[in-house]
Amino acid sequence: MAQEIVEVPITGKIISVEAKAGDSVQEGDVICFIESMKMENPILAPVAGTITEVQVSVGEVVETGKLIAIIEY
């Protein structure tokens, strides 16, 4: 099984988490929303698979590169 690492692309604040460990996702499904530069930015699943880990929580301020989730496919 291959793994896809989803990282924070832009410094900001996590305003919602739409997925949890164990969820099946399709390519393009929203994993979480990051607020940055006065915009709400969705972070999308780059591949279809199963989320094995979610490392962010609502309200957390995150830097670029921080792990958001791991998807197994």
Added chain:
Amino acid sequence: MFGLFETGFGSLTWGSIIMIIIGCVLLYLGIAKKMEPLLLVPIGFGVILVNLPLGGLMETIVAGKVVESYAIDGEPVGIISRIFRYGLAWEIIPVFIFLGLGAMTDFGPLIANPKTLILGAGAQFGVYFAFFIALLIGSSFPDVVNIGIKEACSIGIIGGADGPTTIYLTNKLAPHFIGATAVAAYTYMALVPIIQPPIIKLLTSKKERAIYMKPQLREVSRKEKLLFPMIAAVIIILLVPKSAPLVGMFMLGNLLFTSGVTDRLADTAANAFMNILTILLGICVGCFMSAGAFLRVESLIVFGLGVVAFSASTAFGLCLAKLMNLFSKEKINPMIGAAGVSAVPMSARVVQRMGQQANPRNFLLMHAMGPNIAGLIGTATAAGIFLGMVG
């Protein structure tokens, strides 16, 4: 006796009804569709207010008589005409909006990837394209519309999609056009999510829109972010002195943001102050869209040319990005060229959304912010050039 003609009903015209419907459309787009609500809601409601007759919002006194619409050489007595005269005509609001914009701008993406400066400059070609088209129309149809070189400058700058710069330049060069150009600039800024995507899809292939760009740009140090506004201000203003009010305020706002010791001032400039100015500006722009002022051949031509300017800027930015790809090993997603149209951050947002639609891995926002901000500087500089030429 209080009859029909003492109320507004007696003075309603078909023109004012059309404009009220337009105001409702703008409100619908802002509230229901959530398209740039901070602009469209005050503008839309301003349009409705000013077209409800006998309200007196834009009254001015000209040669001792009260006229219902704003007159450049009159004394403003209506509440909105006063805000317009002392806020916009006196150039206070546009200049301080640039202070607020500077205080909320992160120059990091631009510093990390300086070639995006070229994309910001490329999108300014639309300004000059529209300038020449406007001059051509003015010289071809002199009986229909009065567009000389100063009016053409004011119309061309709409292509920069920068409301404060448009108002600033028009006020100096062609104040009689300020209503039409301000309305065009702000309405098109708010309609960026509608205007840009079809042009982007027309000029790029699906494969090009899916070009992946690594989200992590190089780390930009605090020192670089601190020095940038100071050095940029000195260089740009020495090159184009007339850009001093706009570029100077923009860079001051950014210095407040990056200095680390003026956080309170930066916070106020970027939030409370900007919100106040946006409310005042939105209402003024909306209140300029009275039937009498707007439903005229000249205003409609300005509005039409505004779309030309805007679209040309988008197209030139895209084409320049595609050209750069011919010579670069590391390809850029050409959509970020469209973000050179300096509607900050609307066009960067459009690029971000379309980028994710084309390729869910892509996160183009920070890459698009580089040209977006470069475009802002480019438009302010273009205004300075126009002022230097004909001002």
